Amino acid sequence: MKTLIRTLGSVALLSLLPVTPGTLKAQTSEETTTVKTTSSAGVISEFGPRTIVIRRDDSPEPLRYTYTKTTTYVDETGAPVSMELVKSGLPVTVFYEKNGDEMVASKVIVRKSVRVTPPVEPAPAPPVVEEKKTTTTTTTEHEH
Numbered sequence: 001m002k003t004l005i006r007t008l009g010s011v012a013l014l015s016l017l018p019v020t021p022g023t024l025k026a027q028t029s030e031e032t033t034t035v036k037t038t039s040s041a042g043v044i045s046e047f048g049p050r051t052i053v054i055r056r057d058d059s060p061e062p063l064r065y066t067y068t069k070t071t072t073y074v075d076e077t078g079a080p081v082s083m084e085l086v087k088s089g090l091p092v093t094v095f096y097e098k099n100g101d102e103m104v105a106s107k108v109i110v111r112k113s114v115r116v117t118p119p120v121e122p123a124p125a126p127p128v129v130e131e132k133k134t135t136t137t138t139t140t141e142h143e144h
Helices: 002-016
Strands: 037-047 051-056 059-074 091-099 102-110
Touching: 037 059, 051 091, 059 091
Parallel strands: 059 102
Antiparallel strands: 037 051, 037 091, 051 059, 091 102
16 A cells, blocks of 8 residues: 555646656667669670679779669660560660669660671772783794
């Protein structure tokens, strides 16, 4: 019974304390995540089930990216491109985010393939026929 009276007394005493806005503080926490997206341009050298590998003129080592279901493929105008059209030899720009040691492609811009037409070679020259004329002079002596 004494315990019950003490508890009720404590509750009554607490209810008499003034409550000001600064007395009760809700704790909030904010977490800011910065995602750095970088881009790199080159030519696709491999396109596999989870990876895309590009070669760049300024780097001797190929760059390997992973891609996911959320990776988008677009052309230079921003129109969607079917993933089936992405293949080796195409020039691309890959936008990616670092995730640990992986570079994860978020967007791939597929540029039109630059076709290099080989220089037109002149038609082969007709065979050259050399004519050599030899003249043989025979002198015979006659008696008179």
